[in-house]
Amino acid sequence: MSAKDYESRRDFSRTPEPEPDDGNAPGRSGGPIFVIQKHQASTLHYDFRIEVDGALKSWAVPKGPSTDPREKRLALPTEDHPVAYADFEGVIPEGEYGAGTVLVWDTGAYDNITEKDGETVPMADALAQGHALIRLHGRKLTGGYALQRTGKGESARWLLVKMDDDEADARRNPVSTEPKSVLSGRTIEEIARDQDPDED
Ligand code: MN
Secondary structure: OOHHHHHHOOOOOOOOOOOOOOOOOOOOOOOOEEEEEEEEOOOEEEEEEEEEOOEEEEEEEOOOOOOOOOOEEEEEEEEEEOHHHHHOOEEEOOOOOOOEEEEEEEEEEEEEOOEEOOEEOOHHHHHHOOEEEEEEEOOOOEEEEEEEEEOOHHHOEEEEEEOOOOOOOOOOOHHHHOOOOOOOOOOHHHHHHHOOHHHO
C-alpha cells in the first residue's frame, strides 16, 4: 500500500502524526532504519516498519516480534509511512484513523542480508518476491529476521520469524518483559496519561 493511503486516511489538522514529506527531505547518513511501534488502538498490535527507498514499509504484527525461531508471528501489510514516522510517539485523537496510543518499542539500523546466487537482492525486489532477510541492530531486538509471504492474492499473509542465529533466544519474551519506550522510557499508559488534558 502506498504513501497516498497514508495521506488520505489522516486529517493533519487533528492528528499529531507527521505529514508526508515532499520527497525532498535531506538524506540521512548511515544505512536504513527499522522501527517497531507498540500501538494501543482498538486492538493492541506492534507496527513493524523498515526503511526501503525513502519510505517505511509497514506491517501490523498482532502478537509482536519474538526472539524464538519457532514462533511464527503473523504480519499484516499496512500502508507505507513517511520515514519521519519512526520518531512518532504520542496519542492519535478519538475519531482519527488509528486512534489510540503509540510507543516507540524498538528502533535502530538494519542490514539487508537477502542473497541470491551470492548477490544481495535489493530490499524492494526481495519484498516483491515475498522473501526478505534482515539483520536488526536494535536495543531490544538484534540478529536476523525473516519476512516471508505465504499464500497468494486475497489469502496472502506474511510471517515475521526470528532466524536461528546467535541472537535467537527462546527464553526471552521482550514484548512482555521490556514494555517501555526506547525513546522516552515511558510505558504506554504513561504516554496516554501525559497527553490527556483532563489529567493535568
Ligand atoms: Mn498501528
